[in-house]
Amino acid sequence: MGTIGSYRHRVAAHCETGSTRNVFAHAGLEISEPMVFGLGSGPAFFYLFFTKSEQRFPFLALRNRPGKVLESSVGLLGVDCCRKRYGGAREAMEAANRLIDDGTPVVACVDMFYMKYLPKFLHVHAPFHFIVLVGRDGDEYVVSDPYHEELGRLAAEDLAIAWDTRAPFSKGNLLAYVRKVPQAYDLERIAVTAIRRTCRGMVLPPVVRKAFFFVGVEGMRTLARKIPRWSAEYRGVVLREGVMYTAVGFEDQGTGGGAFRLMYGAFLQELGEAIAAPRLAELAARMIEHGQTWRSLSGQFIALGRRVPLVEDAFDDFWAENGASFQAGLADLGARFRELADFEERFFAQLKEAVDHLP
Amino acid sequence: MIIRDERERFQGGFRVIQYERDGDGRCVPKLRPPDAEAEIDQFYALRAEELGRLYEQLCAGALSPVGFFLAYHKMSPKEVGPMVGLGARAVERHASPEGFARVTVGELLRYARVFDVGVPDFFSFVFVHGELACETRRLCDRLLERVDVGPAPGGTP
DSSP states (O other), X not given: OOBOTTOOOOOOSSXXXXXXXXXXXXXXXXXXXXXXXXXXXXXXXXXXXXXXXXXXXXXXEEESOTTHHHHHHHHXXXXXXXXXXXXXXXHHXXXXXXXXXXXXXXXXXXXXXXXXXXXXXXXXXXXXXXXXXXXXXXXXXEEXXXXXXXXXXXEHHHHHHHHSOOOTTOOSXXXXXXXEOOSOOOHXXXXXXXXXXXXXXXXXXXXXXXXXXXXXXXXXXXXXXXXXXXXXXXXXXXXXXXXXXXXXXXXXXXXSSGGGHHHHHHHHHHHHHHTTOHHHHHHHHHHHHHHHHHHHHHHHHHHHHHHSOSSGXXXXXXXXXXXHXXXXXXXXXXXXXXXXXXXXXXXXXXXXXXXXXXX | OEEESSOOOOOOOOOEXXXXXXXXXXXXXXXXXXXXXXXXXXXXXXXXXXXXXXXXHHHTTSSOXXXXXXXXXXXXXXXXXXXXXXXXXXXXXXXXXXXXXXXXHHHHHHHHHHHTOOGGGGTOOEEEOSSEEEEEEEETTTTXXXXXXXXXXXXXX
16 A cells, blocks of 8 residues: 555645645645634644743743644534544554545644654654654555655554653544535635634633733733743753743744744735735734744844853853843843733734624 | 764754745745754754763662653653653652662553653663664564664775
8 A cells, every 4th residue: 555646745834734734635625724724713822831840941832722723624614524532543543544545644643752754853742743644555654744845654653652642732542534625615704703713812801811821912921021030940051942942932843933923924814815805914914024023033032042051061150241131131032022912912902803894 | 772972963954834925025935944953953962961961870870761761851750640651759759760670561661652762771771882883673562672783884894
């Protein structure tokens, strides 16, 4: 058994949106990655304060819950898509084998740690990585991974472990495949629904904001307040890596740049043209500009982090000489990140207003 | 576990899709090297140093083999516990030399899957000096390991 011949592998900014787009296309529904992301109500922000440790900065989630983009876009578009979690990897693989042998590509949510075809620095336990299984060859699977320019090969043993991971936030042997795509859909109606969901998730009602201080715009403000305190909580290589990898997370880890905001701007731009909504086109331009600002700020995070020495023993001398300026740098980053939060609070209110009053 | 004189190096060539404005003001995807590409090889260097430091701690009895891999992968007992079907406290115990002495083979197999190693990697470190080719194959569901060592391609036997 080889590879599903008619399947077209394409790289993407993000694994879930890319895999979703690719299987939609295989089934006959051509839709861009930004459109999948927007209809999936992708943009979000969560400051996962409870993931912090002595050796690690807390994780940030820059999009909605893994799996939600697939679920929401399928629901709104009316795609006949089967999504199922199996009791174990063996069952999931048996189901996948039948589908692949039948010419149906299979979406799998796996732990990225075991994707051996990716470079080693990507071998991290991220149990919400979406790939598409598009073939079998002996004891190996052919994998369409949006982060890999070519089709990859994965041993069955590695797929089994990657699928059956019990890592925190894992989707437990989730398998999905498309049976049928709609002939037509009302883009304006479904996009409005998706956009409202995004706006609700980013800007919570005032009465709950204090309780959900880690969500949406409030989460961004919480991070902004924390940034100047990083030097009090961390030192040495941990501080260096934390400052830099915050920005790496914004730019290089499957966001399309600017913490997904650029891709969202591309969605609004495409939508504005498709439904002839000039106000959406204006808002798109502002979101794209905001994404560029975010990218530029990420560059400053990286530049500041690089100043911290790579050698642990050199940190005390570095701090004695540069501590004040480094601290000023953190304070500046915190202030500028707060500005990003303020923008998003205004923006998402305006976006909601715009879709509520589309002509 | 195989440890070489020369650490692994990042060869480059990895690209990501990022969106940017083109000349017409359209926000389009571009395939390019990551922003922090310069840091990737540094990351590999830091990992190699970390490996050496943790090996010394292991030999000094400050860590158990489970503790070694926990620290190397920067994972906490709380994260690893559900992945091996144990509570965080049990994983903490196994991270100490005293607690490791009571770990079962079944538990080691589960740890081996989480860390993507073979069971022998908890007990054996092979330092490869010079230009030798070294290939590891895991057998019997990670319980055994076969290591083939020979001249590197093009090298003298």
